[in-house]
Amino acid sequence: MLHDITFFSRFEQDILAERKTITIRDASESHFQPGEVLRVSRYEDGVFFCFIEVLSVTPVALDALTETHARQENMTLSELKQVIKDIYPGLDELFVIAFHKCRGEFQ
Numbered sequence: 001m002l003h004d005i006t007f008f009s010r011f012e013q014d015i016l017a018e019r020k021t022i023t024i025r026d027a028s029e030s031h032f033q034p035g036e037v038l039r040v041s042r043y044e045d046g047v048f049f050c051f052i053e054v055l056s057v058t059p060v061a062l063d064a065l066t067e068t069h070a071r072q073e074n075m076t077l078s079e080l081k082q083v084i085k086d087i088y089p090g091l092d093e094l095f096v097i098a099f100h101k102c103r104g105e106f107q
């Protein structure tokens, strides 16, 4: 069974170009399993734009985010921390979902 994930539309082009290869979410989206294929759509209007395969789901604290995470998000570290604080105010328990964009039959 295919599960769904949404991204803010401002991240669509980075995902399609494979510049963004992780997303950092709260516990409500930490249940995805490595190998699982997710149907990706835009949060604002629900428009589908690709499939991704989950590579790993790893807990991380806000203070433990590094330049590597930021690079994988195609952001600076300060931009990434600000984005997370805006989306998840006051939350420290986060999860890094690493993924790659699917090709072939899931394109």
Ligand SMILES: CC(=O)Nc1ccn([C@H]2C[C@H](O)[C@@H](CO)O2)c(=O)n1
Residues within 6 Å of the ligand: 006, 007, 008, 011, 022, 023, 024, 025, 043, 073, 083, 084, 087
């Ligand atoms: C509904 C919801 O929470 N949607 C989200 C949450 C996060 N993101 C992006 C923003 C950053 O690139 C990372 C880190 O949170 O994930 C998102 O696109 N949509």
